[in-house]
Amino acid sequence: MTQELVSLEMAGSVALLGLNRPAKRNAISDALLEALEVRLVEAQRAARAIILHGHGPCFCAGLDLSEHRARTAEEVFHHSRGWHRVFRALREGPIPAIAAVHGACVGGGLELAAACHIRVADATAVFALPEGTRGIFVGGGATVHVARLIGTARMTDMMLTGRTLDAAAAERAGLVTYLEPAGEALTRACEVAARVAQAAPLTVAGVLHALPRIQDMSESDGLFVESLMAALAQTAPEAERRLAAFLEKRAPKAIQTLPSGD
Incomplete structure (x- = not known):
């Protein structure tokens, strides 16, 4: 089932959604995006707060380029709009979403984290928008949501130069809300989510x-x-x-x- 690409666990009134494609560094394929959409509906019905995290070595390495390279311009347009739909359901849904980030959070992974309301990162987290160096353009909402978090000038630099922000730089830039020691992002995210779930x-x-x-x-x-x-x-x-x-x-x-x- 596609849902297996995104795990769902409940911890009281908090739903933990885990990107579950570790061998591909949780790269977002069409199937994973579909699974995320399904799991998100389930979580929003059952919980009062959501934590989004990645299984394996990182949060999310971005778009699965092996699927993307053969698309026509029309297909890329509609693919991008599909990402917007799913990420909007997360951002504009009825309950708060918290990203727990470790390892790579790049490209579409950064766009996904930016769609959450709070971002918790550990010291291993790195953030990048490598689309510019690959000759493509962001398509999951970064021009609006990442730019609002870190500013257009900083996003311009990241896209044109391939610059990577480590966790400390990301916190200084306003991208990260909580910065934790290595391996502690999910633990802190659970603490934050438990507090958030108590809000009126x-x-x-x-x-x-x-x-x-x-x-x-x-x-x-x-x-x-x-x-x-x-x-x-x-x-x-x-x-x-x-x-x-x-x-x-x-x-x-x-x-x-x-x-x-x-």
């Missing part, structure tokens, strides 16, 4: 769906949408319960830190 549903909806759109709005329109989301979230029964717990000193302190990865 309307707060999650605002962060996943309103916040990205506000970035594309004028200041006036963005602040208007912010006020609408504040009104919706604060008047929900879940907010009333949580605020009561805070006022009655039954809630955790507002300032919390996740356990150190050092």
Whole structure:
């Protein structure tokens, strides 16, 4: 079954989706993309947070070029739009997604990680967009989503020169949210996901769906949408319960830190 190319495990309310093509460094073939789409629907129905990781030596080495080289221009166009559809389902889905990155995260793998809402990397992670050096162009959303994370100038440099960012450079660039010692990305991602899974549903909806759109709005329109989301979230029964717990000193302190990865 195609689902075997993407494993699905549940850890409480967190779904772990694992790219499972280790012999090919989890390169994204048509079959793997199809499996990811199927597993994503299952995970979004069953969980309150998703972790995306790679089995074997790396997160994802990108597009399976052995399938890609024989495509016509029309086929490449529709193939790219298929990636956009699947990655949009991840990015615009109902629950947060966290990428746990180790080893290579290049090309389409970086585009996949960028489609997640939070990225955790360990010290072995490396990030690259080698399409420019191979005479092709990104097709999985990098021009929008990677560029928004690291800036157009840095993405231009990566594509034209083949420059690779190590984990520390990726964190400095804003691509990585959490940087951990080698072998610890998945552990930290599980800690982050467990915290994320506790967030109130309307707060999650605002962060996943309103916040990205506000970035594309004028200041006036963005602040208007912010006020609408504040009104919706604060008047929900879940907010009333949580605020009561805070006022009655039954809630955790507002300032919390996740356990150190050092």
